[in-house]
Amino acid sequence: MIEMQEVYKKYPNGVTAINGIDVRINQGEFVYVVGPSGAGKSTFIKMMYREEMPSSGTITLNGVNLAKLRMKKVPLFRRNLGVVFQDFKLLPSLTVYENVAFALEVIEAQPKFIRKRVMEVLDLVGLKHKIKMLPTELSGGEQQRVSIARSIVNSPKVVIADEPTGNLDPETSWDIMNIFEEVNRRGTTIVMATHNREIVNTIKHRVIAIEAGKIARDEQRGEYGYEN
Amino acid sequence: MKIRTIGRHARESIKNIKRNGWMTFASVSAVTVTLILVGVFFVIMMNLNRVAQTIEQDVEIRVHIDVAANKQQQQSLKSEIESISEVKSVEFSPKTKELDNLVKSLGEDGKAFKLFEQDNPLNDVFIVKTKKPTDTMQVAKQIEKANYVAKVKYGQGKVEKLFKFIKAARNVGVVLIIGLFFTAIFLISNTIKITIIARRREIKIMRLVGATNTFIRWPFFLEGLWLGILGSILPIIVIGMAYYRAYDYIGPKLQGTFIKVLPFDPFVYQVSGILILMGALIGVWGSVMSVRKFLRV
Numbered sequence: 001m002i003e004m005q006e007v008y009k010k011y012p013n014g015v016t017a018i019n020g021i022d023v024r025i026n027q028g029e030f031v032y033v034v035g036p037s038g039a040g041k042s043t044f045i046k047m048m049y050r051e052e053m054p055s056s057g058t059i060t061l062n063g064v065n066l067a068k069l070r071m072k073k074v075p076l077f078r079r080n081l082g083v084v085f086q087d088f089k090l091l092p093s094l095t096v097y098e099n100v101a102f103a104l105e106v107i108e109a110q111p112k113f114i115r116k117r118v119m120e121v122l123d124l125v126g127l128k129h130k131i132k133m134l135p136t137e138l139s140g141g142e143q144q145r146v147s148i149a150r151s152i153v154n155s156p157k158v159v160i161a162d163e164p165t166g167n168l169d170p171e172t173s174w175d176i177m178n179i180f181e182e183v184n185r186r187g188t189t190i191v192m193a194t195h196n197r198e199i200v201n202t203i204k205h206r207v208i209a210i211e212a213g214k215i216a217r218d219e220q221r222g223e224y225g226y227e228n
Numbered sequence: 229m230k231i232r233t234i235g236r237h238a239r240e241s242i243k244n245i246k247r248n249g250w251m252t253f254a255s256v257s258a259v260t261v262t263l264i265l266v267g268v269f270f271v272i273m274m275n276l277n278r279v280a281q282t283i284e285q286d287v288e289i290r291v292h293i294d295v296a297a298n299k300q301q302q303q304s305l306k307s308e309i310e311s312i313s314e315v316k317s318v319e320f321s322p323k324t325k326e327l328d329n330l331v332k333s334l335g336e337d338g339k340a341f342k343l344f345e346q347d348n349p350l351n352d353v354f355i356v357k358t359k360k361p362t363d364t365m366q367v368a369k370q371i372e373k374a375n376y377v378a379k380v381k382y383g384q385g386k387v388e389k390l391f392k393f394i395k396a397a398r399n400v401g402v403v404l405i406i407g408l409f410f411t412a413i414f415l416i417s418n419t420i421k422i423t424i425i426a427r428r429r430e431i432k433i434m435r436l437v438g439a440t441n442t443f444i445r446w447p448f449f450l451e452g453l454w455l456g457i458l459g460s461i462l463p464i465i466v467i468g469m470a471y472y473r474a475y476d477y478i479g480p481k482l483q484g485t486f487i488k489v490l491p492f493d494p495f496v497y498q499v500s501g502i503l504i505l506m507g508a509l510i511g512v513w514g515s516v517m518s519v520r521k522f523l524r525v
Contacts, residue, residue, distance in 0.1 A: 049436070079438035089433045093247050106439040108233050150437065 001027050002048065002158065002191070007057035009043050009213075017043035018054070019213030025191060027157065030184045032200050033193040034224055035210040041193045044210055045162045048191065049083050050074055062157055079107055082151030082159035082188075086166040088143040090135040090150075096122070097131035100149045107154070121149040125179055141172030148179055152188065159183060161192040165199065177203055200224040229442070241450035251422065252455065259459020259511065262412035263503050267467045269408060271499060273401040275489050280394040282488055284361035289368045289382040292351040297376035302352065305376050309356055312370055314363040323350040351378055362391055409506070417514030424448065424518045431522045441523045448519045449512060456511020457504060464500045471496050 002025040009018035017040045025031055035041045046052040047059055050066050059066040062080050069077060090099050097118060104114045122128045125145040135143050144164060151159050161180070165173035177199055184190050194200060200207060200223070207222030208215060217225065245252050291309065293302055302320075309318050327348055331338035344350075358367050368382045424431075434444050475492050482488065 051436075075435065075438045075440045075443075077438075078436065083436060089429075089436065091430055091433055093244075093430070102434075102439075103437045105233075105236060106434070106437060106443055108230050111232065154438075 001025065001060075001062075002189070003060045005058045007047070007054045007059060009040075009047065009052060010055045017213055018047070021057075021213075021215055023208065023215060023218070025189060027189055028184075028187055030180075030190045030205040031192070032205055032207045032222075033191060033210060034195075034200060034207055034226065035216070036226060039210045040213040041210050042162065045160060045191070045193045048160050049078060049081055075106075079154055080156050082154065082156040084144070084147050084151045084159065084161040084164045086163035088135070088147045090143055090146055092135055095132050095134055096127060096138070096146050099135065099146055100153050103150050103153050117153055121153045124182065125149045139172070140168050141175060144168060144172075144176055145179065148176070148183070152183055156188065158189045158191065161190065163193055163195065165194065165196050170198070173199060197224040197226070233443075234446075237446040237450055240447040241454060244447060244451050245454055248426075251426065254422075255455045256459045258415045259412070259456055259507050260462045262408065262415055263460050263463040263507055264466060266405065266408045266412060266506065267463045267499060267503050269401075269405060270502070271467060271471060273405065274495070276397055276401065278488065278490050280397070283390060284394070287361050287364050287382065287387055289356040289358070289364060289371065289380060291354040291356060291371055291377055292379040292381070293354065294376040294378045295351060301376050305374060306354060308374050309354060309371055312367055314358050314360065314367050316357045316359045319355040321353045321355055323348045323352050326350045326353055412506075413510045413513060417510075417517050421514075421518035424515070424522065428522050431519070435523070444523065445516065445519055448515045452511035452513070452515030453508050454511070455515075456507035456509065459511070460503045460507030464503050467499060467503070468496050
């Protein structure tokens with residue numbers, strides 16, 4: 001469960017990115033975060049995985065108050081959270097298998113468990129046959145699938161995705177969405193910032209629209225609502 | 229941390245060394261060049277020091293005893309000298325022995341002095357050694373004041389100059405070695421910093437998937453260690469071989485002189501140990517310092 005109360009974020013350069021947000025996302029929900037560029041979507045998402053800190057207010061995720069989370073505890077917090085990025089953020093020197101296994105190695109999981117679990121998630125994203133390839137040898141869609149596999153390998157309760165289809169062609173984007181749908185069906189909460197009007201309007205879920213740092217709309221089975 | 233994890237870090241660090249081929253080469257070269265400099269300098273310094281030590285140990289005060297002094301008075305002079313706290317030993321050398329030494333030291337020409345054996349004009353002598361060679365002058369002056377002392381000789385003038393020279397050489401050496409050491413650290417930490425800046429993204433991703441700072445730091449720490457050790461191999465070979473040759477060449481020429489250089493075994497092994505240690509230290513230090521600033525993501 002994610003909860004934000006009275007959250008404000010003002011950057012040192014004086015820009016107010018988030019201007020008072022109260023929101024609650026329940027376990028198992030699939031939420032799109034939409035809005036024009038520069039509206040504060042990115043900041044909203046970044047605060048959820050503690051890359052940005054709120055200037056004031058409280059953010060609770062998996063029972064952890066992020067506003068009070070000490071730097072040292074950040075890694076532990078992130079282990080219970082999956083994050084997927086627009087630019088994939090894969091380790092370029094590691095193979096597909098190693099990239100996914102890395103998230104389990106940092107928590108010092110049993111090697112046997114790592115092997116089993118990594119193959120499981122790579123199977124889910126359909127990349128079982130490319131485990132020995134490097135990210136540079138994969139297409140964009142495949143790289144994003146590796147990134148999703150990595151984000152769910154820890155079986156997190158929440159996956160946060162920042163424009164996961166932003167760099168992909170329409171067809172590949174649908175593949176990626178199918179994977180997110182499957183992950184969500186298994187009980188994982190998904191919060192996804194997106195600019196993809198077609199996806200939001202076709203695969204219906206809750207839509208939170210952010211404009212000028214505030215929530216402009218919050219609808220179950222909502223629409224994208226902007227011209228692309 | 230689990231042993232399994234340490235194994236992982238070790239494998240990871242070795243993989244990184246292979247993957248960052250050119251950067252590895254640059255770092256290792258920086259370590260190599262600086263360690264050769266430090267090593268050569270260190271070898272010279274240690275040998276200079278050794279020579280200085282032998283010279284210092286040879287410095288002695290020769291107290292010529294007044295011919296008028298009887299056995300008892302000689303004995304009291306000896307006790308008086310021994311009571312000076314800086315004095316290590318006092319040895320009596322009778323005039324007959326002094327003459328023998330003189331005759332021997334002059335070789336063929338010395339035979340002429342054999343005539344003096346009947347009526348020896350030399351004095352009996354006390355040979356005094358001080359605990360610290362640098363106290364020689366002061367002790368000599370003190371002995372001069374005692375009764376029944378005819379003359380005190382310790383290489384007046386020369387000894388003072390020699391000590392001054394040795395002291396200056398040592399100070400310059402220490403300053404240069406410290407300077408080189410810091411230059412080495414600076415060079416290496418800069419090279420490693422470049423490799424780490426190139427991998428800043430990697431570190432950020434590791435943080436994002438929940439790796440702790442310790443977990444991220446370990447492979448870099450080990451990588452620095454390997455780089456340092458790799459960088460010390462060539463200097464050890466070069467210095468070992470050069471010293472072996474130099475020792476072979478110079479050793480025989482110094483035979484019979486008071487100058488002695490340090491023998492190959494164990495000196496070169498000691499230097500090798502020091503170079504490996506220094507390489508490891510600067511490698512680790514350089515990488516730990518460089519990675520630190522990228523860990524606050």
